[in-house]
Amino acid sequence: MFDIGASELLVIVIVAILVIGPSELPRALRTAGRWIGKMRRVSAHFRTGLDAMVRDAEIEDMEEQWQKQNAKIMAEYPDAEAQMVPLDSAKKQGENDAAGPMKTPPSDPALPDNDSAADSQVPPAPFDQPKAD
Numbered sequence: 001m002f003d004i005g006a007s008e009l010l011v012i013v014i015v016a017i018l019v020i021g022p023s024e025l026p027r028a029l030r031t032a033g034r035w036i037g038k039m040r041r042v043s044a045h046f047r048t049g050l051d052a053m054v055r056d057a058e059i060e061d062m063e064e065q066w067q068k069q070n071a072k073i074m075a076e077y078p079d080a081e082a083q084m085v086p087l088d089s090a091k092k093q094g095e096n097d098a099a100g101p102m103k104t105p106p107s108d109p110a111l112p113d114n115d116s117a118a119d120s121q122v123p124p125a126p127f128d129q130p131k132a133d
Contacts, residue, residue: 016028
């Protein structure tokens with residue numbers, strides 16, 4: 001922020017010693033440190049508030065874009081809303097399905113049965129074999 005070099009800092013310290021005096025310098029530095037700390041806290045609080053405002057504005061813009069996109073999709077597919085199932089009835093349908101008997105999926109004739117796969121001799125992978133010490 002401020003570009004203060006070592007020589008400029010030395011000049012400031014010498015002037016402070018001459019103007020304030022060596023006996024009052026520690027108290028003056030402590031007071032300056034407190035003021036600097038307060039200014040940092042105020043600037044951090046201000047920055048946090050600005051970040052929150054920017055974030056809220058971005059969220060509002062995104063919501064507007066989503067609403068526009070949703071309206072566009074609904075205009076392209078007007079019958080989609082009629083095909084939608086309300087959430088409550090979908091939950092009830094899921095509960096009814098869960099309460100009923102379990103159905104096993106049909107077997108695929110292209111896949112081998114588990115029994116025939118167990119009978120085949122497949123050599124173990126190299127990392128499965130014990131190390132010989």
